[in-house]
Amino acid sequence: MGMEPLLIYKALSNEMRCQIMQWLKNPEEFFDEKLYLQQGLNFRIGVCVGDIQAKSGLAQSVISNYLATMQKASLLESERIGKWTYYRRNEKTIKQFSEYVQTKL
Amino acid sequence: MGMEPLLIYKALSNEMRCQIMQWLKNPEEFFDEKLYLQQGLNFRIGVCVGDIQAKSGLAQSVISNYLATMQKASLLESERIGKWTYYRRNEKTIKQFSEYVQTKL
DNA sequence: TCATTATATCTACTTTTTTAGATTTGTAAA
DNA sequence: TTTACAAATCTAAAAAAGTAGATATAATGA
Known part of the structure; x- marks a missing residue:
């Protein structure tokens, strides 16, 4: 459960993965929430893989x-719900990482 | 001159390079300053490549x-002085990066 | 000038990461 | 149950990064 800076640096050392972090920071700005609302969901649960894939243009x-x-x-x-898997940011880790960079780097 | 997060993430996504950041944060803790003082220098100028190399155990x-x-x-x-090149942290960039992670990630 | 030392660059090999098609798994709907 | 769809996993090829020996450059000292 501990935050691993090296894994995080590696994960962020790719432009598209950084981009995804931004998309998931403000999903309503980048994705259409309508279909989520129709299913009784909203972006708090995250964004499904298919939507992220479509926006990225990369292979599934x-x-x-x-x-x-x-x-x-x-x-x-x-979180998986039915056929879909929703991904959202883990703000706790992001905060820990931010504090690590601030105090340890 | 602008700080580039992607280059920084890549640079930090390697254990030894992270280690070097730590060594250069507190050189007096990890290197011997005597020979520097004898030359009228101190660690404010940085640590020379040879010292970092010896400590790392990797090839020059x-x-x-x-x-x-x-x-x-x-x-x-x-900074090069005579035969030696001294490397030191660029605290300005490090601070900018830290603020970027805090506010933009 | 010549030899020595420190560091950077070149070269080649190995390992890891990126990429995407094909297959498999899990779920739901017909 | 069959079919369809979403996502994960498998596989293999291409690209990038890691690694270290050899060579080049730059500075010093004999």
Whole structure:
């Protein structure tokens, strides 16, 4: 459960993965919430893989792999509901990392 | 002159390079300043490549290359005096990076 | 000038990461 | 149950990063 700076640096050392962090920071700015609301959900649960993949333009397997990388670094967490997996930021880790950079780097 | 987060994440996504950042944060804790003082220098100018290389145990060419990578990310700056090149942290960039992580990540 | 030392650059090999197609797994709907 | 869809995993090829020996450059001292 401990935050691992090296894993986080590696996860963030890729432009698209950084981009995904930004998209998930303000999903309403980058994705359409309508279909989520229709299902009784909202972006608090995260954004599903397919939406992220479509926005990225990369292959499904690549995005799935990127998201797994970011989850292993615990920058993201995921929840499966029905056929969909929703990814959202893990703000706790992000805060810990930010504090690590501030005090330890 | 602008701080580039992606270059910085890449530079830090390697254990030895992270280690070097730590060594250069408190050189007096990890290196012997005597020979520097004898030359009218101190660690404020930085630590020379040979000392960093000896401590790392890696090949000279590898360390030279690592230091160049970190300098390109502007995490480090260097100064040549005679035969020696001294590397020190660029605290300005480090601060900017820390603020970037805090506010933008 | 010549030899020595410190560092950077060049070169080649190895390892890791990126990338994407194909397959598998899990879920839901027909 | 079959079918369809979303996402994860498998596989393999291409690109990038890591590694270290050899060579080049730059400075010093004999």
